[in-house]
Amino acid sequence: MENPNSNGENQTFRVRKLEISDKRKGFIELLGQLTVTGSVSDEEFDRRFEEIGSYGDDHAICVIEDEMLEKIVATGSVMIEKKFVRKCGKVGHIEDVVVDSGYRGKQLGKKVIDHLMDHCRSMGCYKAILDCSAENKAFYEKCGLKQKEIQMAKYFD
Numbered sequence: 063m064e065n066p067n068s069n070g071e072n073q074t075f076r077v078r079k080l081e082i083s084d085k086r087k088g089f090i091e092l093l094g095q096l097t098v099t100g101s102v103s104d105e106e107f108d109r110r111f112e113e114i115g116s117y118g119d120d121h122a123i124c125v126i127e128d129e130m131l132e133k134i135v136a137t138g139s140v141m142i143e144k145k146f147v148r149k150c151g152k153v154g155h156i157e158d159v160v161v162d163s164g165y166r167g168k169q170l171g172k173k174v175i176d177h178l179m180d181h182c183r184s185m186g187c188y189k190a191i192l193d194c195s196a197e198n199k200a201f202y203e204k205c206g207l208k209q210k211e212i213q214m215a216k217y218f219d
């Protein structure tokens with residue numbers, strides 16, 4: 063029987079939660095393909111990992127590992143916001159979605175989004191939202207999202 067996580071090129075992918083050992087599997091370098099990460103020491107990584115862990119299921123980071131190479135090749139995160147509107151409803155905020163440049167076009171990005179959406183649903187969210195560039199709009203539409211409103215931002219330097 064075909065392995066549902068294999069892409070037929072002898073690569074086996076595992077979708078799972080971020081683990082503390084993932085720093086040495088290239089997790090920060092992967093995020094560096096999305097934006098500036100700066101240098102993150104092992105101590106800083108461990109401290110931030112513990113801090114995020116203390117939020118339990120309210121902050122989930124999904125990764126996909128190429129198990130043969132022990133390399134993190136895709137990731138995305140979601141934070142669950144607790145609100146008063148919609149009968150004290152919850153909203154999932156999806157962030158930091160990136161697939162390693164050598165692994166794009168293999169449905170891994172979609173797998174990350176599906177995983178995060180399942181998490182939002184299981185947490186009782188009434189919606190999940192994210193911001194993206196125009197060039198990624200078609201990808202998110204393939205993942206079942208629709209364009210809504212416009213994004214506003216203010217950066218604090």
Ligand SMILES: CC(C)(COP(=O)(O)OP(=O)(O)OC[C@H]1O[C@@H](n2cnc3c(N)ncnc32)[C@H](O)[C@@H]1OP(=O)(O)O)[C@@H](O)C(=O)NCCC(=O)NCCS
Nearest residue numbers: 159160161166167168169170171172194197198200201204
């Ligand atoms: C955007 C990104 C996450 C997509 O990941 P991916 O693994 O290559 O995408 P998938 O293989 O899962 O694609 C799923 C579907 O979306 C389509 N798709 C993916 N990227 C697309 C794009 N830029 N434009 C149009 N369609 C796209 C695929 O063709 C595929 O369609 P299919 O199911 O009909 O075959 C990846 O290109 C990436 O990491 N880019 C750089 C970082 C980034 O911009 N992240 C998003 C931040 S908002």
